[in-house]
Amino acid sequence: MSTLLRLALTKGRLESDMRQLLAAAGVDISPLLDTGRRLIHRLPDAGIEVVLAKAPDVITYIEHGVCELGVVGKDTILELGSSFYEVLDLGFGACRFALAAREGDDFFGSTRHRRVASKYPKVTAAYFAGRGMDAEIIKIEGSVELAPILGLADAIVDIVETGATLSANGLAPIEDICPISARLIVNVAAMKMKKAAVQDFVALCRRRLEGEGCP
Amino acid sequence: MPNNRVGSPEGARDRLFAACAARRGLEDRARALFARFGYGEVMTPVLERYELFVNTGLPLPPESMCKLIGRDGRILAMRPDSTAPIARVAQARAGALAAPLRLHYIQDIFRTDGRHTGRPLETRQAGVELIGSSGIKADLEILSLASEAMAALGAPDFRIELGHAALFRALADKLGATPEEREELRALIGQKNFAALGDRLPAFPNRPVGEAIERLCTLFGGWEVFSDVGTLGVEDADQGVSYLREIYGALENAGLGGRIHLDFGLVHQMEYYTGLVFRGYVSGVGHAVLTGGRYDNLMGTLGAPLPATGFAIDLDALCERESVPDAPPPDTLIHFSVEKLAGALRELGNRPSGRCVLSPCQTLEASLAMAAARGIKTLIVVDDDTREVSL
Numbered sequence: 001m002s003t004l005l006r007l008a009l010t011k012g013r014l015e016s017d018m019r020q021l022l023a024a025a026g027v028d029i030s031p032l033l034d035t036g037r038r039l040i041h042r043l044p045d046a047g048i049e050v051v052l053a054k055a056p057d058v059i060t061y062i063e064h065g066v067c068e069l070g071v072v073g074k075d076t077i078l079e080l081g082s083s084f085y086e087v088l089d090l091g092f093g094a095c096r097f098a099l100a101a102r103e104g105d106d107f108f109g110s111t112r113h114r115r116v117a118s119k120y121p122k123v124t125a126a127y128f129a130g131r132g133m134d135a136e137i138i139k140i141e142g143s144v145e146l147a148p149i150l151g152l153a154d155a156i157v158d159i160v161e162t163g164a165t166l167s168a169n170g171l172a173p174i175e176d177i178c179p180i181s182a183r184l185i186v187n188v189a190a191m192k193m194k195k196a197a198v199q200d201f202v203a204l205c206r207r208r209l210e211g212e213g214c215p
Numbered sequence: 216m217p218n219n220r221v222g223s224p225e226g227a228r229d230r231l232f233a234a235c236a237a238r239r240g241l242e243d244r245a246r247a248l249f250a251r252f253g254y255g256e257v258m259t260p261v262l263e264r265y266e267l268f269v270n271t272g273l274p275l276p277p278e279s280m281c282k283l284i285g286r287d288g289r290i291l292a293m294r295p296d297s298t299a300p301i302a303r304v305a306q307a308r309a310g311a312l313a314a315p316l317r318l319h320y321i322q323d324i325f326r327t328d329g330r331h332t333g334r335p336l337e338t339r340q341a342g343v344e345l346i347g348s349s350g351i352k353a354d355l356e357i358l359s360l361a362s363e364a365m366a367a368l369g370a371p372d373f374r375i376e377l378g379h380a381a382l383f384r385a386l387a388d389k390l391g392a393t394p395e396e397r398e399e400l401r402a403l404i405g406q407k408n409f410a411a412l413g414d415r416l417p418a419f420p421n422r423p424v425g426e427a428i429e430r431l432c433t434l435f436g437g438w439e440v441f442s443d444v445g446t447l448g449v450e451d452a453d454q455g456v457s458y459l460r461e462i463y464g465a466l467e468n469a470g471l472g473g474r475i476h477l478d479f480g481l482v483h484q485m486e487y488y489t490g491l492v493f494r495g496y497v498s499g500v501g502h503a504v505l506t507g508g509r510y511d512n513l514m515g516t517l518g519a520p521l522p523a524t525g526f527a528i529d530l531d532a533l534c535e536r537e538s539v540p541d542a543p544p545p546d547t548l549i550h551f552s553v554e555k556l557a558g559a560l561r562e563l564g565n566r567p568s569g570r571c572v573l574s575p576c577q578t579l580e581a582s583l584a585m586a587a588a589r590g591i592k593t594l595i596v597v598d599d600d601t602r603e604v605s606l
Contacts, residue, residue: 064333065501083502089410188503189496191407192374192476195436 003197017092068190088184097177117147226336245341249319314347342527349522378481385451432480550582
C-alpha cells in the first residue's frame with residue numbers, strides 16, 4: 001500500500017501526545033523530534049507525512065482536502081468544524097468546556113443583562129441557546145479570566161483542565177458544558193478515494209488506544 | 216489622492232481566457248450528454264422568492280442565502296440551489312408538459328457561508344431532474360447519467376457512493392428518539408463519529424436497533440457491505456438494503472461496478488431525500504463534486520405531489536482539474552488609414568481567428584514600435600495600397 005497520506009497535527013501538547021501514541025504503536029518518529037524549521041515531516045513507517053499547524057488551520061486543511069487526516073481538539077471542532085469525519089477519540093488532551101464566574105456570584109439567579117466573554121463565541125452561543133437564555137457574547141483573544149475581573153463580563157466560557165487558573169483569579173466553575181479531548185478527523189473525499197490507507201492508519205491508532213487499557 | 220479601487224466581493228472570482236474556455240468546455244460536454252439522454256435545458260432566474268427554498272425544505276441554514284428585497288417588498292434569495300426552482304417550473308408548466316419530465320440546467324448557485332473560508336460565493340452547477348418517475352428504472356437512469364457525466368467531465372477516476380434515506384429513518388423511528396436526539400444521531404453518523412455513537416446509543420431502550428445504527432455507520436465500500444450488514448431487524452431499513460443490492464447489482468452488470476461504492480451511513484440532508492441518495496468524488500477535490508438523490512416529497516410542498524430524482528455537479532471544482540492552454544497571442548498587426556477601414560476589416564476576416572489585431576496607432580512608426588514591443592512578426596499596412604511587412 002503506497003498511498004501517502006498527509007496528517008495535519010496541532011502544534012504543542014497534542015503534537016507530543018500524538019508523537020507518543022505513534023511511537024508506542026511502533027512507528028519511527030525520529031523525523032518529528034528534531035523538526036528545525038521544516039514544516040512537513042515524512043514518517044515512512046506509518047505511510048504518512050506530518051504537517052504541523054495551528055488548531056484552526058488543521059480544520060481548514062482537512063475541509064479543503066489538502067491533508068487527509070488531522071489531529072485536533074474537540075474544542076476547535078465545536079467552535080469551527082463543519083464537514084469532515086470525526087472517526088476516533090484519541091483520549092489525550094482531555095479537559096472540558098465550562099462556564100465560570102467570580103466566586104460567590106449567582107450567575108443564573110440574576111435577572112440583569114448577562115455578558116459572557118469567551119475565546120469560543122460559537123460554543124458559548126450554542127450553550128446559552130440550549131439553555132433558552134439570552135446572553136451577550138464578547139470575543140476575547142487572550143486570557144479570558146481577565147474579563148470578569150475587569151468588569152467587562154459577568155462570566156466566561158473557557159477550557160478548564162484542573163480549575164487552578166480559575167481559582168487563582170478568584171473565579172469558580174458554575175457548570176460543565178462538555179468534555180473535550182483530541183480527535184482524529186478525516187477529509188470526506190479521502191475517506192472514499194483512499195479508503196484502505198485511511199483505514200490502515202485509523203486501525204493503527206485504534207489498536208494502540210485499545211492496547212493501552214490492558215497491560 | 217483617494218483610493219477608488221473597488222475589488223471583487225469575498226468569495227467571488229474572475230475568470231480569464233483559458234479558465235473561461237475550460238468551463239465552457241465542461242458545460243458543452245455536460246449539455247451534450249444531458250441532451251442525448253433526452254433532458255431539455257431550462258434556465259431559471261437568479262432571484263427567487265425566499266419562501267421557495269424554505270417551504271421546499273432545502274437543508275441549508277437561512278443565513279447562507281444571499282437575500283434582497285424585491286419590488287413588492289418581499290424577500291428574494293439568489294438561488295442557493297437549482298432543484299427547488301426547477302420544481303417550481305415543473306409545477307407551473309405541468310399542464311403543458313407530459314410526465315415524466317426530463318430537465319437539465321447549467322447555472323450558478325449562490326451561498327454565503329462564513330468569512331475567509333476559501334469557499335466560493337458563486338458555483339456553476341450542471342444538473343438534471345427526472346420528475347414524475349419512481350422505481351428502479353428511474354433511479355438507474357439517473358445513476359447511469361451521473362456516471363457518464365463524471366466520465367465525460369474529465370474525471371475518469373471518479374467514485375460514486377450510494378446510500379438510502381430509509382435506512383436511518385426507519386431505524387430512528389424504532390429507536391424511540393426525540394426529534395432533537397434524532398438530529399444529533401444523524402449528525403454523528405454523518406461525521407462517522409464512532410466514539411460518540413458508541414457512547415450515545417446504549418442510552419436508548421431499543422438496544423438491537425441502537426446496535427443496527429452503530430453498525431450502519433461503519434459500513435461503506437463494495438459488495439462486502441451487504442454480507443456485513445446482515446439483517447437490521449426493521450422492515451423498511453432491510454428493504455432499503457435490498458433495494459441498494461438490486462441497484463448495485465444492475466450497475467455492476469452494466470459494467471459500472473468499479474466506480475460505484477456503498478455507504479450505509481450516508482445520511483446528509485435526510486429530511487430532504489426520500490430514497491436513494493448518492494455523492495460523487497474525484498481525486499484532488501476534498502469535497503463531493505456530485506450530490507443527488509430521490510426527493511419524492513418536494514413537489515408536493517409546491518402543489519401536486521410527484522416523485523422526482525436528480526443530481527447536481529460542481530463544475531467549478533472540476534474546472535480546477537482541467538488544463539486548457541491560453542490561446543496564443545496575436546502574431547499579425549494591421550496598420551490602416553481611417554478611410555481604408557473596410558480593407559482592414561477584410562484583411563482581419565481572412566486571417567486565423569484571434570491571431571491578427573487592428574493597430575490603434577495613428578502613425579506607421581507607432582504601429583511598428585507596438586509590433587516590436589509585442590513580438591509581432593507581421594505588419595499589414597492598409598492605406599493607398601495593401602502590403603505585408605515582415606519584421
